[in-house]
Amino acid sequence: MARSRLSEYGFDDHWRAVLLITVGLTIVRLVTLFASPLELYPDEAQYWLWSRTLDWGYYSKPPMVAWLILTTTAIGGDAEPWVRLSSPLLHAGTTLCVYGIGRRLYGSSSGFAAAALYLLMPAVQLSSLVVATDASMLLFLALSLLAYVELPTSEGRRRLWLAAGFGAATGLAFLAKYAAIYALIGLALHLLISPQARVIWSLKTTALALAAFLLVLAPNLAWNAAHGFSTVQHTAANANWSGQSLFNFQELSDFVLSQFGVFGPIPFAVLVGGAVLLTIRRQLQPADLLLLCYAAPPLLIVTLQSFISRANANWAGAGYVAGIVLAAAWLMRWRARWWLIGAVVMQAAVAALFLACVLTPPLADTLGLANAFKRAKGWEQMTEEIANRALREPTGSLSAVAVDDRFMFNAAAYYGREYFGKNGEPPLKMWVREAHPQNQAETTEPLTAELGKRVLAVSLEPAFAPEMAADFKSVSSYQIVSVWLDSKRRRRAEMFIGETFAPMPRDPVTGLPVKKPPAPKQP
Incomplete structure (x- = not known):
């Protein structure tokens, strides 16, 4: 019953x-x-x-x-x-x-x-x-x-x-x-x-x-x-x-x-x-x-x-x-x-x-499915590359680390959570490409003139690197780092030191920078 x-x-x-x-x-x-x-x-x-x-x-x-x-x-x-x-x-x-x-x-x-x-x-x-x-x-x-x-x-x-x-x-x-x-x-x-x-x-x-x-x-x-x-x-x-x-x-x-x-x-x-x-x-x-x-x-x-x-x-x-x-x-x-x-x-x-x-x-790589998993690979290693590059600068000399890619910002915020902004290390910031913020990182953590005295700039978008460099009064030569995601794919970034962040004017219609000067020269 x-x-x-x-x-x-x-x-x-x-x-x-x-x-x-x-x-x-x-x-x-x-x-x-x-x-x-x-x-x-x-x-x-x-x-x-x-x-x-x-x-x-x-x-x-x-x-x-x-x-x-x-x-x-x-x-x-x-x-x-x-x-x-x-x-x-x-x-x-x-x-x-x-x-x-x-x-x-x-x-x-x-x-x-x-x-x-x-x-x-x-x-x-x-x-x-x-x-x-x-x-x-x-x-x-x-x-x-x-x-x-x-x-x-x-x-x-x-x-x-x-x-x-x-x-x-x-x-x-x-x-x-x-x-x-x-x-x-x-x-x-x-x-x-x-x-x-x-x-x-x-x-x-x-x-x-x-x-x-x-x-x-x-x-x-x-x-x-x-x-x-x-x-x-x-x-x-x-x-x-x-x-x-x-x-x-x-x-x-x-x-x-x-x-x-x-x-x-x-x-x-x-x-x-x-x-x-x-x-x-x-x-x-x-x-x-x-x-x-x-x-x-x-x-x-x-x-x-x-x-x-x-x-x-x-x-x-x-x-x-x-x-x-x-x-x-x-x-x-x-x-x-x-x-x-x-x-x-x-x-x-x-x-x-x-x-x-x-x-x-590696099984996914063998089966030809590596592309399906690429978004869940390489972020920790790239964050380590960025942090290690920042650590090569004299202690306290960097005012910020700025990236131009929201994916990289989010991943670096997570995998660099014990580094960025801790124990006197530079904070992680987002370079704003357009006249107005386009995502959460640009809204809440934009790179500003106050934090832009001496910045380690990191560009994952090759087309953005010249624009990013143009927002500084002077830039160093750039360094290219690559992280392999599998046997065929890798994630690439360009890094340089930017001095005195002074954003160039943005077009009032498109919101984009008004000109694109040359990228920093490779040593």
């Missing part, structure tokens, strides 16, 4: 299987994190840097990722695994939510299939081993969607709690990544299309959901208002609809093909094919319609974005939770058992290969 009662609440054999594989794979991912020699890539280093100064928002992202890094590094320190620790745990939580959504809408078998496909999704595999904004956004979107699908079967106080939970989870998703707005678009679309959906939202449940949402999001909105909505402006700027290469078929095809890679070839084909086929035949069930309202907007909007300008593969990630549940449900409904097994086996093989490459980067 106890077993039967547990089954009523979802604790059946499928739930136990989901819990077992989720815990098992999460442990494997945690072991991989602590055993991998790969370094933080620059965006991860930037998030770590944000976590040193807790706030309600940052230049390009909401605050959740910084809060998570602060929490995990407070436990174990600032080493790479502890910076990334939250990611596999967040995806484990999302997997359990995916099971709950699938079980509520289609039954425990479909919930199990959805959880397995999500846990092994290539995008999730990658996201579990880096620290970024997607992992926390997906968890809170999954919690929000789980509350939403539970609402119709709930009454009284439980329905009120679920409504408040829905609003709070949606607000937390916004604190993770503003792409959570796709969830509001999905909700609005579902309420517009489905009369049954509108019935469950009384005045009280609507007020509770909205109040919880605004209560969670209000501090970030206040921060944005106080900072000229810089994060919103940066997010909008990423769209880049004013570029010269509008209507780009190559970008469109690249983005669509990338979705087969990050979502999984079979599940994505099932999702797209099933949506088209069942819509044409008018065979969508109410649960299908709900999930399609949540999955379709990010996929369609970002696909349009890729055609007009460009789009990264993960920009449609807000639709992955609903999409994977829908794909799994259709595979189960169509009794496509071998296709489902094939999808799981294929994605498990890709996951195993990826883990092997993360543990042993």
Whole structure:
């Protein structure tokens, strides 16, 4: 009887299987994190840097990722695994939510299939081993969607709690990544299309959901208002609809093909094919319609974005939770058992290969996959080269070390955290190329005339080196350093000593320096 009662609440054999594989794979991912020699890539280093100064928002992202890094590094320190620790745990939580959504809408078998496909999704595999904004956004979107699908079967106080939970989870998703707005678009679309959906939202449940949402999001909105909505402006700027290469078929095809890679070839084909086929035949069930309202907007909007300008593969990630549940449900409904097994086996093989490459980067070089890992290599060594060059100068003679690349700034801030600005050593600063700051480093740590008396200037952009040199009254000869990333690729930097920082005028229209004098001469 106890077993039967547990089954009523979802604790059946499928739930136990989901819990077992989720815990098992999460442990494997945690072991991989602590055993991998790969370094933080620059965006991860930037998030770590944000976590040193807790706030309600940052230049390009909401605050959740910084809060998570602060929490995990407070436990174990600032080493790479502890910076990334939250990611596999967040995806484990999302997997359990995916099971709950699938079980509520289609039954425990479909919930199990959805959880397995999500846990092994290539995008999730990658996201579990880096620290970024997607992992926390997906968890809170999954919690929000789980509350939403539970609402119709709930009454009284439980329905009120679920409504408040829905609003709070949606607000937390916004604190993770503003792409959570796709969830509001999905909700609005579902309420517009489905009369049954509108019935469950009384005045009280609507007020509770909205109040919880605004209560969670209000501090970030206040921060944005106080900072000229810089994060919103940066997010909008990423769209880049004013570029010269509008209507780009190559970008469109690249983005669509990338979705087969990050979502999984079979599940994505099932999702797209099933949506088209069942819509044409008018065979969508109410649960299908709900999930399609949540999955379709990010996929369609970002696909349009890729055609007009460009789009990264993960920009449609807000639709992955609903999409994977829908794909799994259709595979189960169509009794496509071998296709489902094939999808799981294929994605498990890709996951195993990826883990092997993360543990042993030379394997990636052997397999021709070195380019995929180059952003997580060489930063510590380059930082050491910069620090060693600075140490060759007389003690106290340098007023700053300045770089012209935001990736290098972020990585140097992390890997040079025990050197720059410590024990009398020069601080790390960012040379501002244009008339106005274009990123967080240029906004918060610009090189100024006050700190520009005698500077070790480091240029990773060959085209910028002459412009950077022109901002000093005198410069020394330059030194070139290279760091090998693999057998074919290397990272190159030019260093020189600049005396008396006096920025040359910038063009009022382009914001760029008005002229480009010769680079410092090589000795």
